[in-house]
Amino acid sequence: MAAKSMSIYLLKSGVSIESAIKDDSGYKEVDVSASTISNLRVFLKPGSPKQPWWKTYLGLGVDLLQQSNSATAFVGIKKQTFALTFGSGQHLLREDSYVHDFGTRVVLNSVDPNKLKSADTLDPESSQRRRTQIPYDGDLALLSFTSDSSVLRSLTGKAKAEHNDLVRSVTGAACLRVTTPTEPGDLVVLLKRLHKLYKSKGFRKTFPDIAQIRPITDPSTIDPLNQQLAAAVFDVSAPIVLTVPDVLDYGDESYVQFSGRGVSEMFDDVYIKHYREYLEGKGITSETFAVDDLKHDELVLLNGSHEAMQRWSIFRSLVFEAQADEGYSYHFSDGAWFRVATGLLESLRDFLDPYWIEATLPEHQWASEAEYNAEVCLANGSVCLDQTNISPSGQTQVEPCDILRIGQEHVEFVHVKIGTSSSMLSHLFNQAANSVQLLRTSDEASKNLLKLVEERADAAAAEHVAKALETNSYTVSIAIVSHKRTPERKSANLPIFSRISLRRALVALKAMDVTTTVQLVPDATNRAGKQKPRKLRVRPAT
Incomplete structure (x- = not known):
């Protein structure tokens, strides 16, 4: 029996077929009296016959008229209405008419967790979207999904054995894409089973961490x-x-x-x-x-x-x-909007807040981050390494830190960033972990650091740092300069995705047995506006 592929949407409760259809969609309802499917209504949009663009491009003299038809079929089962789309039939539906997590939940409840094929994910922190595919059956780990920082947008895999009589493979997002051997007479049975899978909460055991962060699309x-x-x-x-x-x-x-x-x-x-x-x-x-x-x-x-x-x-x-x-x-x-589980927020707070300390750096009152780092180092005798590079020749630039504190018994790498933008903080946190990892794994990077210290301080300071590197007896501090006046909120001062990024960096530093602290430094700069010179113009938005 040949398998067929179709996309299935579930209309929201109380939404009628008429209210689900876009105005001026170009679809016309057609007669379904010969169909064996009960409670069926079909809307069709015939395609216009066209020559493919490449016919003229290649100078072909043959007639190659082609067209693509689209249809949306509505099937009512008790209080539920399903919409099956073919071609571009999904464009008939209003975005607010259907359940936006129907496909995802059905897949999570029906797919074999060890027979996954593809995942579409989103990293909200960087807005990076990616699709990961594997040529064999695998689990989420093989699809590069990280539960605390990735948002699952779509998942594809083989259905569990108990569902093989109705579906072979499933893909879920707002709609459900299924490959099924189901004949028209059994379509109602299929839709009832799919609705039961949608209502099930069994996926919470199979994929316990997958719903911690979900995009809102409804x-x-x-x-x-x-x-x-x-x-x-x-x-x-x-x-x-x-x-x-x-x-x-x-x-x-x-x-x-x-x-x-x-x-x-x-x-x-x-x-x-x-x-x-x-x-x-x-x-x-x-x-x-x-x-x-x-x-x-x-x-x-x-x-x-x-x-x-x-x-x-x-x-x-x-x-x-x-x-x-x-x-x-x-x-x-x-x-974009995201729904974040309270459990994730609580786990972030419990992990991050113990790293928080009162600010040990002076308040920021200079024109730029670079000037702040330079002035702080000048005032307390630290070494300014802002905008320097310790990476081996031919590799991407890695800054060791912004401020290097060297005491009699202590060497501290301080990383500074002004503001609490997620993208900027992600860069800061990654720098803190990556610089330590590079110093631990590259002799050339260590030599580059010591050379910088000797040039910007003296040989004695470089020797002190060399001993700290040799014995791994140094610490890291992450300093976030902010106008926020609520240091008692600790990690809650940061955007949710920055907290996730910070935890990832702290875990990496902890694995390297590096003592790390985080501090919120007061920003005392004057934010008063400056009069813009008249000769320079900025085009207003239109």
Whole structure:
């Protein structure tokens, strides 16, 4: 019996077929009186016959008319309605009409965990998307899935033996893609079984960590969350942060502005208060402000000459945590919403907070990160290694640290970063772990470090560091410079995905038996806007 592939959606409870269909979709309902499938309605969109582009490109004289038809079939079973799509039939459905985790849950409950073939994952911290495929049966570990930092978007594998009579292989995301030998007369049986698998919670035992972070794609959930996000801009007590959503080189002088309704003053750093004041200066209030404004307005990055280098929507530049139901919370980062299990938040807090110490570095009051590092080293006799490189010849640059503290009984590698943007902090945490690993595994890297210390301090300091490297008797400190005035919140001051990244780095350092601390350094810089020179212009967003 030949197997057939189809995509299956589950309509939300109470959604009628008429309300699930997009307006002006081009689909027409067709007669199904000859079908053996009960409670069936089919909407068809015939394709237009076209010549393939490559016919003319290759100069072929033969007639090669082809067309692609699309259809969506609705099947009602008691209170549930399923939509089976063929061709491009999914474009008939409104995004808010169907259950967005139907496919994922059915796959998790039906797939053999040792016969997986492919996984689509998302790293929310870097917005990196990847598809991992293997040519043989395997488990999630072989598909490079890490439960505390990867979001599973789609999973493909062979079904468990007990489901082989109805499905052979399954792929799950918002819809369920199945390969099935099921004939029309047994379709209702298949759909009933699939709905039962969707309702099952058995996957929590098979894949206990897979649902710790889930992307939110359902518009009916996203829309009210976006409303909370927009309202938080005008709420001074809301846990909302404005960041540059990219990795920046703080050794270079830079400024930021807002555009979209005229160009704002320039600022030394990104701060939600400045954006709020920018809006208020344009007569915008919380009552007139909406999500579309966040997507329209832009954060503009300027170089030291006040020229625009890059721009991002305010929407993408916000980090926000929203109130949620018991068991999980909602987190907004890089323009997307994620549901995070409370258990993950608690485990992060329990792991990270013991590493937190009171700040041992002075407050930041200089123009840039580079100047801060240089002035701190000058004041306390430390060695400034900011923007240096210890990597072996021909390898990617690795900075040993920003500040090297050398005492009689102590050598400390201090890594400094201004701001709490997820992307910047990820770079900081990775640098802290990677530099130690390089020093442990490369004699050339150690020699490069000692040469830098001798050049920037003296031979005695280099000898002291050499002894520390030889006996592995040094420590690491991660210093995050921030305007946040809540040091008592410890790790909770960081975005959720930064906490995950920090835990990963601390685990790596712990495995190397390196004592590590984390501190939140007060940022005392003046964030007042600077008047922009008239001769330089930044194009407002259109």
